[in-house]
Amino acid sequence: MILDQFKLDGQVAVVTGASRGLGLSVATALAQAGADIVSVQRSGNTAAIEDAVREAGRKILCLSLDVAEITAAQRVLDATLAHFGHVDILVNNAGITKRTPSADFALADFDALINTNLRSLFLFCQVFGREMLRQGHGKIINMGSLLSYQGGFTVPAYAASKHAVSGLTKSLCNEWASKGINVNCIAPGYMATDMNVALMNDPVRSRQIGERIPAGRWGAADDVGGLAVFLASSASSFIHGQTIAVDGGWMAR
Numbered sequence: 610m611i612l613d614q615f616k617l618d619g620q621v622a623v624v625t626g627a628s629r630g631l632g633l634s635v636a637t638a639l640a641q642a643g644a645d646i647v648s649v650q651r652s653g654n655t656a657a658i659e660d661a662v663r664e665a666g667r668k669i670l671c672l673s674l675d676v677a678e679i680t681a682a683q684r685v686l687d688a689t690l691a692h693f694g695h696v697d698i699l700v701n702n703a704g705i706t707k708r709t710p711s712a713d714f715a716l717a718d719f720d721a722l723i724n725t726n727l728r729s730l731f732l733f734c735q736v737f738g739r740e741m742l743r744q745g746h747g748k749i750i751n752m753g754s755l756l757s758y759q760g761g762f763t764v765p766a767y768a769a770s771k772h773a774v775s776g777l778t779k780s781l782c783n784e785w786a787s788k789g790i791n792v793n794c795i796a797p798g799y800m801a802t803d804m805n806v807a808l809m810n811d812p813v814r815s816r817q818i819g820e821r822i823p824a825g826r827w828g829a830a831d832d833v834g835g836l837a838v839f840l841a842s843s844a845s846s847f848i849h850g851q852t853i854a855v856d857g858g859w860m861a862r
């Protein structure tokens with residue numbers, strides 16, 4: 610039956626940046642679909658995701674660490690296997706942004722952003738990919754952005770990192786699609802999360818953005834959960850290397 614293909618019962622999902630925002634929503638949706646969750650974030654503020662996963666009747670392991678550290682991916686894989694014994698789904702969601710005119714953009718900020726949004730994402734794909742290749746199956750979902758397609762304004766490092774995330778998704782797809790691993794990318798539009806507080810508090814920019822979205826509203830964190838479950842499930846088994854926008858129609862304008 611078709612709805613059975615969306616079930617994630619007995620599966621283990623690692624979600625980076627699951628403590629709040631889109632990651633919290635994605636991890637909650639995966640848990641409600643049946644997956645146990647490994648939640649990765651720097652802070653110890655994990656009450657929301659712990660409550661949501663337990664409410665869904667699933668198990669959770671919280672790991673507080675910085676994904677930009679070079680050993681982070683291996684530490685997360687080792688802890689996941691020690692705790693749950695296997696891993697089926699990886700969601701590379703943790704990300705940061707920095708808004709500064711390009712002429713003034715500090716190299717240290719550029720490096721920090723690329724390390725968090727891109728280098729760490731590659732390392733997580735590589736380390737978890739090796740385990741998924743060994744077991745012969747796995748689902749990897751990378752968090753891109755509308756800036757996987759567009760340049761944005763005063764966000765040079767963020768746009769570069771998110772274009773690269775989409776390109777890396779295609780590159781890994783070409784190597785791993787025949788080996789039982791689906792690698793895809795979600796490109797959220799303008800979503801009401803902590804990352805966009807400054808934009809939302811700017812009445813002019815907030816109104817301009819809202820007026821350009823065909824759906825007539827900003828996205829909510831919960832708007833990405835359905836696509837994440839789909840891409841994590843066997844219902845999407847023939848979908849590889851895609852970057853799929855969840856943007857209220859923004860890219861159609």
Ligand SMILES: NC(=O)c1ccc[n+]([C@@H]2O[C@H](COP(=O)([O-])OP(=O)(O)OC[C@H]3O[C@@H](n4cnc5c(N)ncnc54)[C@H](OP(=O)(O)O)[C@@H]3O)[C@@H](O)[C@H]2O)c1
Binds near residue numbers: 651675676702
């Ligand atoms: N909001 C949007 O409109 C939008 C649009 C397109 C794409 N995205 C992308 O979607 C993803 C999530 O965005 P969001 O809006 O939900 O962001 P958010 O509300 O700022 O949440 C970011 C999450 O990532 C974690 N995180 C950040 N840096 C980390 C690091 N170095 N190591 C471990 N965890 C880290 C944060 O926890 P700690 O602070 O505890 O580490 C938090 O859980 C990002 O990749 C973002 O680029 C967002």
